[in-house]
Amino acid sequence: MRDVFHEQLDAVFGDLATICGQVETAVVQATKALLEADVEVAERVISSDEVIDRARVEVEEKCFELLSLQQPVATDLRVVVAALRMVTELERMGDLSVHVAKIARMRVPEVAVPGEIRPTVARMAEVAGDMVHRVRQIIVDRDVSAAIELGRDDEIMDQLRRASFTQLLGDDWAHGVEAAVDIALLGRYYERIADHAVSIANRVVFVVTGTDPRAVEA
Secondary structure (H helix, E strand, C coil), rough: CHHHHHHHHHHHHHHHHHHHHHHHHHHHHHHHHHHHHHHHHHHHHHHHHHHHHHHHHHHHHHHHHHHHHHCCHHHHHHHHHHHHHHHHHHHHHHHHHHHCCCCHHHHCCCCCCHHHHHHHHHHHHHHHHHHHHHHHHHHHHHHHHHHHHHHHHHHHHHHHHHHHHHCCCCCCCCCCHHHHHHHHHHHHHHHHHHHHHHHHHHHHHHHHHHHHHHHHHC
């Protein structure tokens, strides 16, 4: 019976990895829509979020079934609870990608990102996409070392966010309030995607070791 239970747990983590792959696609495609003013790609990101939402519900149902039928304790309970929290964070990452796509769609036929700040925004998007890609593999492998390293690399995103504010608040900003609000929101969306990736990585560490790395850092 326990072997079957652990197979079901592994299947749940496989589902989490699949959803993470869908989120990565959403981040990449939303960025393409943003930087190329591509309304068709933006619409595709927005409509495909329903797939991620349905997948989250399916994972939750599997976890609740495991809780009710198997009544896990100790380590097994920790894994199930972590999976429930991870799938919620993945769904939020998908929602954030939709927010990026909606800004892109709203500004078409113009590009929402002014030329001089484009490198900063593009780099934020690249870092966010890379972190989602890496956290997918962390989920698959339950790799504690990679998870801890991802948390440390989040500082890159924080630096980019500060750089974007420096550009927005500079005396030479000539694109008005509307563009400034767009860039501030985009920076927040990409930063939150990265934050969620780190949080998921931390949950993997907790699943494997029973220790929350955030508590250790504190």
